[in-house]
Amino acid sequence: MTTLDTPRPPADEAPAPIAGKTPAWLLQGEMAMCPCGCIGKRKKGSFVEKTLDGSAGLLRQVMFGEDIAERPGLLQRIDPRAKLLSLIILLIAAAVVRNIVVLLVAYAFTLVVAYFSAVPVGFFIKRVWLFVPIFTGIVVLPATLSFITPGEIVIPLWTWQGQPVGITSQGLTAAGLIVSRVALSISLVVLLTLTTPWVELLAALRSLGVPKMFVLIVGMAYRYIFLLLGSVTDMYESRRARTVGAVKHDKAAREFVSSTAGALLGKSHALSEEVHQAMIARGFRGDVKALKTFAFTRADAFYMLVVVIAAAVIVLGDQQLGR
Amino acid sequence: MNEPILECIDVSYAYLDKFPALERVSMQVHAGEKLALLGANGSGKSTLLKVLDGLVFPQSGSFTAFGEPVTEESLEDEQMSQGFRSRVGFVFQNSDAQVFSPSVREEIAFGPLQMGMGRDETLTRIDEVLAMLDIAELADRAPFQLSGGQKKRVAIASVLVMNPEVLLFDEPTAALDPRTQEWLTGLIEDLSAAGKTIVHATHDLDVLDRIADRCLVFSEDHRIVAEGTPADIMGQRDLLLDVNLIHHHSRPFGTATTDPVTTA
Amino acid sequence: MHIPDGYLSPATCIAGYAVAVPMIIIASKKVQETVKVRNVPTLAVLAAVAFLIMMFNVPIPDGTTAHAVGAVLIAILLGPWAAVIAVSVALLFQALLFGDGGVLVYGVNVTNMAIIMPFVGYAIYKLIAGDSHLTSPRRVVAAGVAGYVGLNVAALATAIELGIQPDLFHTADGTPLYAPYHLAQTIPAMMLAHLVVAGFVEGIICAGTVAYLQRANLPLLQVNHKDVPLTEAEAALRVKKRISPWLVGGIAVGIMVLLTPLGLLAPGGAFGEDAPDELPLGDLGLNAVPEGMARLNGFWNSAVLNGYDFGGDAPVLGYLISAVVGILIVGGFVVVLVWGINKVARKPAATDPSNTDDAAHADDAGSRTG
Structure with a gap:
């Protein structure tokens, strides 16, 4: 038993933030910390040290999330099951959209919802963009070349074996599509997790049929x-x-x-x-x-209705605007 | 004396069939008493508590609780198991193992819900036990946000909420700060005054007279070698030295008489 | 290897769930049958371990990092079904709490890292470990190779899922709607990083852990190896055989060769008829995946028949050359790996992170009594 006693929770040193009193430094830095981090730049010092330092950031990030989840706000008032269902509906809508403008408008809406849900917008943007979308952007850059995505060349770069090589409009559209879709999808997930206490999220999963x-x-x-x-x-x-x-x-x-x-x-x-x-x-x-146990209120029903309409608008708008 | 509520006869147990933890231990627990199990690390007191809680089963000998034999088979019976689990509560030494739920409230709700208590009654009881242990503000925290002392309180709350007759504590005051230790000592006194039966394992002898009215002493070869009141035991300096509860440089206890041989 | 939301089409995501959900349900049942309630905390703690293993990003020479998954290790210790649950839980956790890996693509990520990886790895471990005794260095080698190959097969699956997107989902003018790279690009890109680096991370963690448990915590190793003789003496009746690095390397090459035709999907349409049969997964006790693959295959095929000109300057030949080079590299690495592990396994391991905790299970049991 003695082997299990030794670990001290870091919480001993750092008391949990009290709702609404999160210091400013918590809102910055460390947010790039990603537990997967499949690819990243190496800095000085051993990576173990960095991972362990990162773990303190992980803890802070989780606690900060719980802090936001307890603030009064728009999404905080919604039943977690409704939020989870609407997340899935909106993610599917985002996945079928083929027009960048529609994706960007939907993304702008997530910022508005974040604002009304007591999520600091600057923090929200950083949290969403710092890792995956920026990485995605870098990774898809070469895909704009006619080598990979053939099509109408809008920026010719050089010729190779008599063929012009350059950036194609199809390539640019594809890159724009994937980056904006990734950003929108991550924003939706982050909005849910920032405004829902973890315990309620689990309870929602359970009541939506995930095995107990x-x-x-x-x-x-x-x-x-x-x-x-x-x-x-x-x-x-x-x-x-x-x-x-x-x-x-x-x-x-x-x-x-x-x-x-x-x-x-x-x-x-x-x-x-x-x-x-x-x-x-x-x-x-x-x-x-x-x-x-959850009680599904009229507000939740209204919210679901809004979400379904929003998803329909996204999909229909996309079809209207053409592909 | 009244009938024993828990009784071990000739219990032996070895981990992995190789590492002995209990050697032919016989003991009884009577309703309403405060019983201390004393012994050095590894002498078998934790294992005995686990036997008393039906978590490990003797390889030889027998354990009876409330007149019924407790075995792996008998606990398969749902009624027997529920009855036994609700009457005997166990506060583990390692609060990290005991507090396993994602929030304090869910942690405390675990036992009552498993016992089939209704949701409303469970919620009321949770609030009451939180207030009693003075941790109401922790209700929605996650365990990793708690200090060691707070975790211990949550672990105790999660057992008390089931209102067991018998409370088993494994090293309750180990690794706690002095104020929490004092609080816990007081709590054990209060619980005992409220009629609970208390069994605890300890090697902390300072407050023994407050939290025990009878002691069993384990030797390092996993046997019970002495029994008596705290004053009896504390007086036998040779015995305490022999079982590795004190060493030669230990100061005599305030409660012990200067004469090492007691009159019992 | 975590695919985020937005990279894959909804159809691919649905196919992922079609594989993942039944497998998770079967895994829950299997696991509950075998050791009942005890598994709940075990799996929870293992899921936490898998999460932590994925958190340790090991830097690699080109300036990027790679991480292991731990799926093969858990499969070796508690069986592949336990690994399915533990890694799925860790992935869910990452997707919901950290936006790492997505929600819609969760099924696909589970398929790659929580299903394909532990089953492939476990099969390879079984194959190489054979009937050797539990403390045999051969088991260390088996674990290392299993981790290496398991991770690489999972990476290959990821590369294929990403690589089929532009050919299947694009607009009339050829604009890719999801991940824009073709198989001819995704496979070399993914495989290079995983063959050269990440695979070794996983392999070393598997081999290192098994070697460590052989000397420090045999009971934990015995959980999933009940009928395996403990020592050489117990296994005396059997002929002792040292593993030939060439044999193991050959097996690894064989697996890669078998998987190669998958990649031909990019430049040609030949995949539709025969590829699922060539997948060795069915032989490895993975029955649900081929079903899922067959489904996938169905709609790949229909899209292919829609007459899309595959474009790109990636001829079959180029792909095959890169496949051959890749296979030679893996084969070479496996030979070196096995040789190295054979050497290392002979001498007692030197480093221990913490003396206090290593003290075998014996100590553990002892301290528990106190």
Whole structure:
């Protein structure tokens, strides 16, 4: 049991922000932190250190999200099930649209909704754009060339084997389409998660037919990520305390990652045994029972109506404007 | 004395069939008493608590609760299991393992809902237990936003909300700051005064006379080697040295008599 | 490897869900049958581990980073069905809370990373580990190669999903509506990064963890290896055989060769009839995927028949050359990897992140009693 006592939650040092009193520094920086971050630039210092630093940012980001979710605002008043359903409807609408103008207008609307939902608009824009859409933009740039997307060349660049090579209008449209669609889709998801407390989001998933067992596992995983993160940080710090100089280098850090995975799994396994006992001790027999019940109000029905109309306008407008 | 509510006879248990944790332990718990299990780390007191809570099952010997044998098979029965789980509550040493839900409110609701209590009654009870433990403002927090002491309070709330007759505490005051320790000691006294049966494992001897009226002492080879009132046990310096509860440099306890041999 | 919303057409997303949802349901049932309620916390904690593994971005020499998924590792430790649940949960978590990977494409991401990857990896692990004893270095090699190949097959699936978009979904004048790159571009781009770097990250994590558990936490390794003899002595009746790097490399090359025709979808229409049969996934115990692939194949085919001129300057030959080069590279890397692991596995591993926590399960059990 002693092995599980050591991790200290970072929350001990940093008290949770009180609703509405989030300091300005919380609204900036660290927002580029992305737990996937499949591609990114390397800076000095080992990546392990950066990931662990990032984890503190992750924690802040999550807490800040919970903070916004408790503010009074437009979306905060809506039933989470209605929000989840409308997210899916709007995402599908965004996915079928083929006109950049329609996508951009819809994106502008997300900014308005964010404003009325007590989400700081500057923060919202950064949070949405900093990672995926900008990355997407860079990645699709070469796709505007006639090599990849053949078509009508609007900016000729050079000729190759007698054929003109350049940026095609089809390529530009395609790049614009994907970047604006990605930005709109991410905005919709971020709006939902910023204005809905995590617990309610889980309850909404459950009441929309996601198996209870699956939702229970998601909730518990969420809870233990932060605990295990604390363990990893402790392991890293105790290792750094015993190593001179070497940890700066990525090679040593790589060794750390593979040996940590083993220790982490062992620790996790022991933890899960104990959690299992704690659940059994309070009468868990494999059947999940939820506390939260929702009441679908008239406001929710109205909201759903608005969403459906908005989705219809998006799709019809798109067809009117041509493809 | 009244009939025991929990009783172990000749219980032995070994982890993975290789690492012994309990060697032929026999003991009883009586209604309304405060029983302390004393022993060094690894002496078997946590394992005994898990036996008493029906979480691990003796490899030999028997465990009976409220007159019914408790075995893996008997707990398969839903009625038996529900009855037993609602009458015996366990506060784990590791609050991180015990507090597993995404929010404090859901955590406390877990037990009552599993027991089939209605939603409205559950919600009322949650508010009451939160107020009682002075943590009402934490209700909608996520566990990772809590300090160690707060987590302990939530863990205790999640057990108290089920209103069990018997409360098992594993190292309740370990790794807590002095103020929280003092609060918890007071809580145990209050719960006992309210008629609850308390069993706790500890190696913290400072407040033993407040939170126990009977003690069982484990040796490092996983047996019970002594039984007595806190004053009895604290007086036997040789015994405490032998079972690794104190060492030679420990100061004598304030409560202990200067004479190392007690008259019992 | 996380595809965000907006890169794939709704039809592809639906196909992804058509594969993912039944698989998750089957996985929940399978997992509940085997160890019942105990699995709830285990899977939750493993999902958290998968999330953390995905969070560690390992820098690679060209200045970008790659991360492992952990799906193969979880499959080795608790079986592929457990991995399906754990990785799906981690992905859901990322999609909803961090906008990493999308909501509509969730089914596709699950298919790649939570279904294809653990099953392929697990099959390879089984194949290479054979009947070796549990503490054998051969299992370490098997885990390493399984992680490497599993991640690469998942990356290949991702590349294919992205690469079919412009050919299937475009306007009348040829403007791609979703991801604009063709198979001839997505496959080399994805595979280069994953073959050369990310695959090794996954492989090293798998091999390193299995090696670590062999010396530090055998009981955890035994959970999914109940009938495997523990030591060499127990396995004495069987002939001991050291793995030939060439054999393993050959197997990896074989798999890649089998998968190659998938890529031909880009330059030609030949895929429609035969490719799903060539997918080795069915042999690996993956029955639902071919169904999903067949569905996908159906509408690829119809779109192909619509007479779109495939355009692009990517002839079949170019694709085949890049495939051959890619396969040679993988084969070479696998040979080196197996050789290296064979060497490393012989000597006791040197580094431990934390002395306090490593102390085997024995200590764990001991401390629990206190």
